[in-house]
Amino acid sequence: TAGLAACRAPGPDGRARRAALNEAIVLKNYEFNAHGVELNQRYVSSAVLPDGAPAEVWAGDPELYHQPSTRPGAALPHVWLVDGAERRIASRDLVGMGAFTLLTGLSGGSWATAADRCRNELDLPLRTVVVGGPDARDAYGDWARLVGAELAEDGCLLVRPDGYIAWRCCAVPGDADAAYGALRGALLKVLSRTELEGAGHAATGGRRTGGHP
Secondary structure (H helix, E strand, C coil), X not given: CHHHHHHCCCCHHHHHHHHHHHHHHHHHHHHXXXXXXXXXXXXXXXXXXXXXXXXXXXXXCCCCCCCCCCCCCCECCCCEEECCCCCEEEHHHHCECCEEEEEEECCCHHHHHHHHHXXXXXXXXXXXXXXXXXXXXXXXXHHHHHCCCCCCCCCEEEECCCCEEEEEECCCCCCHHHHHHHHHHHHHHHCCCCHXXXXXXXXXXXXXXXXXX
């Protein structure tokens, strides 16, 4: 067509048309290829507990390029894992479904014990996922490469029912009692419960006695 012929012209007009076309194509990336707009949300609220990490540095245009992160307030990063039936499963399919999820590694056994105590004492839907265990093997090494850059194997991520990270602890803080104290304190803050309310749940065997719904 005449328009394409004009774009191919070797003179100044053709050169200007090609430059304008290239600019338009780049602009269209923000309309069709803006992965960052879809996936780079970072929540800031009382249900997200900052861990004192430095401000996030974006490696690329945050509107165009997705930057996975384990920072509190970010969505749980996607990696492929393998379950006990040798099926590939997405990390994000292991969280949500109306429950909190605590993710840790093979050396994070203290967190699993802490989660069991918190689930019972706080009457809270809380599951534990051990990445590297038989139901979530890191067969491709993606979890170690992506998450391991920010989190030790014995660290943990507390993920909200909506798939966003509420809290992280980059390494286990001592023994099982210390892990329990850290996780329980984080849950109470995320849920806006007081220590008294938490103690009330434990004393009544997990039955609610008032306070927040």
